[in-house]
Amino acid sequence: MPTAVWVVVLSAVLLVSIVFAVTFGPAEIRPTEVWGSILGHLGFSPTALGGEALSPLRDGIVWELRMPRVLTAAAVGAGLALSGTVMQAITRNPLADPYLLGLSSGASLGAVAVILLGLGVLLPVAAFGGAVAALVGTLLLAGAIGSLTPTRTVLAGLAVSSFFGALTSLIIFWSATGDTYREILSWLLGSLSGARWPAVAIGLGALLIVGIPLMLTGRTLDAFAFGDNAASALGVGVNSTRWTLLIATALLTGAMVSVSGSIGFVGLILPHAVRLVVGQRNRVVLPLSALAGAIFLLWIDTGARTLFDPRELPVGILTAVVGAPVFALLLLRGRRVS
Template sequence: MTTIDVSAGGRVTWRPALVFIALFAVLIASAIAVLGVGSVTVSASEVVAVVARRLRLTEGASVTVLADRIVWDLRAPRVIGAACAGTVLAVSGAVLQSLTRNELADPYLLGISSGAAAGAVCAIVFGISIGGVGHGATVGAMALLGGVAALLLVLALATGRSGELPPGRTIVSGVAVAQLAGAFTSLAIMVFGARDAAREVLAWTLGSFAGVRWPSAIALMVVAGVTVVGVLGCARALDAFAFGETSARSLGVDVARLRWILLVGTALVTAGTVAVVGPIGFVGLTVPHIVRALVGPSHTALLPVSALAGALLMVWADTAARSVADGREIPIGVVTAAIGAPVLVILLRRQAQSR
C-alpha cells in the first residue's frame, strides 16, 4: 500500500497513512468494546482474557465459562462477520463508483440484492429445502443462486458484440433485472406467502448478523480477504479510469478486461456476502464518499481505508441493532440507512456548494 501522497505543490502528506493507522486502532478498540456489550455485560479485561486464551497467547488465563461462551461463541463471530461484510461492501462500492464513474453506484448495481431476495423468497415462500441442510443455510444457498442468476442475466443483456461492457448499458441492465426480480418477489409474497413467510422475507431483506456463527464468519473472512487483495492489485489501473477510458488505454490499461474482472468479481463477492447476512444498504454507497473526503481519490489509499471504515461502521451498526431496543433486535439495514442517508445528503450538499 502506498502510504504517502504528493500534493500539487510538491509537499508530501502522510494523511492517508495516519488515517489508516487511526482507523485500524479504533477498529481493534471497538471490537474489544463491543464484545462486552449486550444483555450480559462483560468487562474489557475479561474480553481480552477470553480472546487471549482462545488464541493461545497466554497460558492458564482465568475466565468463567459464561464469559467464554458469550464472548467467543456468540459475539466474536458476529463482530468478525460484521467487520468482514462492511469491508466487502465498502470496497466493492468504491470500485464500482470509480469503474462506472457514477457517484451513485453501490455493490448492488447489477441487481445482486434483488436477485438474492428472489432466491431467498423461493426458499421461504415455496418451502424449498436441501437434504441435510437447515432452513437458514437453504435460504442462504438460494439467495446466492439468485444473486448469481441476476448477475448472469445482466451480463447477457449488457455485453456488446465486441465483448465489452459499456457502463451505461450495464447500469440500465442492472436496473431492469432488479425491477424484474423485485416484481417476482412481491408477486410471490402476495399470492403464495403466508403472514409468517412475509415477515421472514421482510426481516431477511433488511439484513441481520444474528445467525452468524464461526463457519459463516470464516466464510466472510475468506471473501473479505480475497476482495481486498484482488482490488489492491488493480488500484493503479483504477486510478487511470479517473481520466476516462481513452486515457486509461493510452496508459496501457486493458479497459475491457479490467471492467469484466472487477464487475464480475465485485458482484460475486457481494452475492456471497448477501447470501450470509442479507442485503445491507448504504454502506457501499456512503463509505467511499466519506473516505475520498479524508484521503483523496487515489485508490492505493482509498481502497484500504474504505475497507477499515466499512468494517468500523458495520461493527458499530450491528452493536446498535442488537442493543438499542430492549428484548429485541433492530434490522441492521434500518441502522445503516439512518446513519448513511443523512451523511450522504450532507456530503452531496457540500459538493454542490463547492462547485
C-alpha cells in the same frame, strides 16, 4: 497524513472497536474478559497481556454468540464499502453502490425461495446463487446491447433488478404465510442476528480471496477516471479489465449479502466520506474505505441489537436512518468545496 498512518490508525480503531462491541449486551462483559477469551481460544493464557479468565458460560457468550456477529459485521462492512468504491470508479458514477448490477434483488429471490421451501440452512448458498444469476443476466444483457460501457451496464442492472424484484414480490404474495413473513422481512431488511462462525468464514474468506486483489487495483481504477480512451492509452485493456472487475465485485458483494441480507448505504456513503478526507486516489481510497466500512457497520449493528433491547432492529433500517442524512451532508459539503 500519509496513507500508512491512516491504515495503522483505522486498523487500531477497528481492533479496539471489536473488543468493546463484544461487551455490549444483556450480560455485562468486561473488555479484559473479551481479551482473555480471545487469547484463550488462540492458544495463549487468558490472563496474559492484561486478559481475564472467564467462566465457561461467559466464555460461550463472548466466543459463540457475540464475537462471530461482530466479526461478520466488520467483514460485511469492509466488503460492501470496497465493492462500492470499485463500482463508483469503473462506472464513473458517484451514485453507484454494490447492488447496481441487480445483485441484491437476485440474492433476495434466492433467499426467499429457500425460506418458503423450509430450507433455511441453504440460505447463504441460495442467496449467493441468486446474486450470481443476477450478475450473469446483467452482463449478458449489457453485452447483447453492444460493448460493455458504464451506461449500458447500469441500464442492464436496473432492468435485471426490476425483474428479479418483481419475481420476489410475486413469490411472497403467492406463497408466504404465517411466520415466514417475519423471517423474509428480516432478511430483506438486513440482519446479522444469526451470524455464527460459518458466516465469519464466508465473510473473511471472500475478503481474503477477492477483496485483497481488488485493493491492489487502485492505479487501474485511477486510469478509468479519465475515460476509456485515456485508460486504453495508459495500457489498460478496457473491456477485459471492466469485465473482470465487475465480476470480482459482484462475487464479493454476493458473498457478503449471503450472510447479512440486503444492507444499504454502506457501499454508497463510505467511499464518499473517505474521498472527502484523503482525496480521489483509488489506491488510497480502497483500503481506507474497507477499514472505515468495517468500523461503521460494526457499530451500527451493535446499536441495532442493543438500543431497543429486548427488541432488535434489522441493521438495514439503522444504516438507512444514519446513512441518508449523512449522505445528504456529504453532498452539501462537496458542493461547498467545489
